[in-house]
Amino acid sequence: MTDKTTDAGPRRLWFNAGLPALGVVLALALWWLVTIAFGIEPFWLPAPSDVVEAFLRLPGHLTEQAGMTLMTTAVGFAIGSIAGAAVAVLFAASSTIERMTMPLIAAINAVPKAALAPLLIVWIGLNTQAKIVMVVLLCFFPVLVSTMAGLTSVPNDLRELSHSLSASWWQTFVKVRITWALPQIFVGLKVASSLAIIGAVIAELTNPDRGLGAVIVSSSQSADTPLAFAALTLLALMGAALFYLVVAMERILVPWTRAISS
Amino acid sequence: MIKIAGLSRTFQGKSGTVDALHNIDLDVGNGEFLAVIGRSGCGKSTLLRIVAGLIPPSRGEVLVAGDPVTRPRRDVAMVFQRPALLPWRSVRENVMLPVEIFRWPRAKHRDHAQRLLEMTGLEGFADRLPHELSGGMQQRVSLCRALIQRPKVLLMDEPFSALDALTREELAVELQRIHIQLGTTVIFVTHSIQEAVLLADRVAVLSARPGRVRELVDIDIPRPRSFGHNAHLEEVAAASAELHQLLLGEHLPETPAAT
Ligand SMILES: Nc1ncnc2c1ncn2[C@@H]1O[C@H](COP(=O)(O)OP(=O)(O)OP(=O)(O)O)[C@@H](O)[C@H]1O
Numbered sequence A: 001m002t003d004k005t006t007d008a009g010p011r012r013l014w015f016n017a018g019l020p021a022l023g024v025v026l027a028l029a030l031w032w033l034v035t036i037a038f039g040i041e042p043f044w045l046p047a048p049s050d051v052v053e054a055f056l057r058l059p060g061h062l063t064e065q066a067g068m069t070l071m072t073t074a075v076g077f078a079i080g081s082i083a084g085a086a087v088a089v090l091f092a093a094s095s096t097i098e099r100m101t102m103p104l105i106a107a108i109n110a111v112p113k114a115a116l117a118p119l120l121i122v123w124i125g126l127n128t129q130a131k132i133v134m135v136v137l138l139c140f141f142p143v144l145v146s147t148m149a150g151l152t153s154v155p156n157d158l159r160e161l162s163h164s165l166s167a168s169w170w171q172t173f174v175k176v177r178i179t180w181a182l183p184q185i186f187v188g189l190k191v192a193s194s195l196a197i198i199g200a201v202i203a204e205l206t207n208p209d210r211g212l213g214a215v216i217v218s219s220s221q222s223a224d225t226p227l228a229f230a231a232l233t234l235l236a237l238m239g240a241a242l243f244y245l246v247v248a249m250e251r252i253l254v255p256w257t258r259a260i261s262s
Numbered sequence B: 001m002i003k004i005a006g007l008s009r010t011f012q013g014k015s016g017t018v019d020a021l022h023n024i025d026l027d028v029g030n031g032e033f034l035a036v037i038g039r040s041g042c043g044k045s046t047l048l049r050i051v052a053g054l055i056p057p058s059r060g061e062v063l064v065a066g067d068p069v070t071r072p073r074r075d076v077a078m079v080f081q082r083p084a085l086l087p088w089r090s091v092r093e094n095v096m097l098p099v100e101i102f103r104w105p106r107a108k109h110r111d112h113a114q115r116l117l118e119m120t121g122l123e124g125f126a127d128r129l130p131h132e133l134s135g136g137m138q139q140r141v142s143l144c145r146a147l148i149q150r151p152k153v154l155l156m157d158e159p160f161s162a163l164d165a166l167t168r169e170e171l172a173v174e175l176q177r178i179h180i181q182l183g184t185t186v187i188f189v190t191h192s193i194q195e196a197v198l199l200a201d202r203v204a205v206l207s208a209r210p211g212r213v214r215e216l217v218d219i220d221i222p223r224p225r226s227f228g229h230n231a232h233l234e235e236v237a238a239a240s241a242e243l244h245q246l247l248l249g250e251h252l253p254e255t256p257a258a259t
């Protein structure tokens, strides 16, 4: 296996980095071409150059707002994920607690989170905490569900093995179940990483005092579509970065998954 | 070493109760290699799991070294049909798993693990992950993991049945060598008459529904035995034929032993 990877080094690089980059470049070129060919006004659909220009008009402001959105997103993602995983562990330890609270949590999760944004302002206030709570609400459930699925997916032969060694609940949990669950936990984390940005933006649109959501609100009020697009681009980049950060963590923590699932 | 007396086990299924085992009496001597053979579903795994203390019997009891079995014991080790290795642990770390769980000092057992890996020809693979090994090698790792407990009793539930024919033979010959070397008492469940004849001192033939001991067959062939050309082809053929007859005979309409 190792020889093969070194053999195919340049090819893999092309496959993993070259092809995605080519895809992005082609999409940008197409976008540009469409705006020129049909003579579309920047107000309707700005060309890539207009977006870059809008960014260069207010680089400091945009970066600062992006930093605020990123902070809300990252803190909410971290809290929501840790809470989701912790509650899943609690459920794994006690089926009584699970039976009592899981239906409640599922029902709460069924409420559209965007509808809660105004209420969060009432409860928590016009501040960053309310925005973080929004992100937490969105991230919590997918991580909870995926962690629970992972913890209960331990195959029978491994269960029987730890039983035959008289391993305690805690030993089985630490040495077998939690590691076994990691690949599935990461599925939840990837979903949560996308939802985190959505949560931050919903909160910022509801209370547009700061962040890229606020930039989008104010730029649409002043009909500055290129600026809105610059903010959207930053959001997309942020989302992709967060997603690939989770992917990179997965590769480091669970290098064995890909070997097994293939 | 093992005394099984009046052992019965029933399961509550959706379609009524299943008599998995009925009134089994068996004595396994110290260092004896007992093969258990029988049709699918006749209760072989159930028997082994009761001896291992994984499930309780419905009636009767099992004594290991004089003590009734109520829960898994450290001096009874189990090898399953599938290797059941932890995919994120190296071969060595998988073998050390029981040591960790028993909270034995690691340093004391590291050499033992190394010797077991050498004995099974795995010394070059100690730092590999399980998925880098062939099925036969994985099953060897699982055998090492059982042996690191220094078990008095080794329980094996069709340990080679998921492997190809050649690897099975190879591992069976190796198991025979290990058994001669260590003198562990073994109960070995198998579907293969060939394996039973190669390995066992005695073969317990089980009949199905309810599972009972239909016959105990002594295999008096000098060791080491082998699948290839050996000096005892006649005895091997005779023992195989007898077991074959017993297993197939169950299908005849009038079976004296089943009444
Ligand atoms: N947990 C269980 N619940 C209900 N019935 C069971 C259970 N375990 C085993 N049985 C039943 O008990 C009988 C014996 O099962 P067992 O697994 O011991 O057979 P076996 O001889 O090992 O079969 P095989 O050769 O296919 O492995 C079967 O009829 C099976 O359906």
Ligand SMILES: [Mg+2]
Binding pocket: B044, B045, B046, B157
């Ligand atoms: Mg079985």
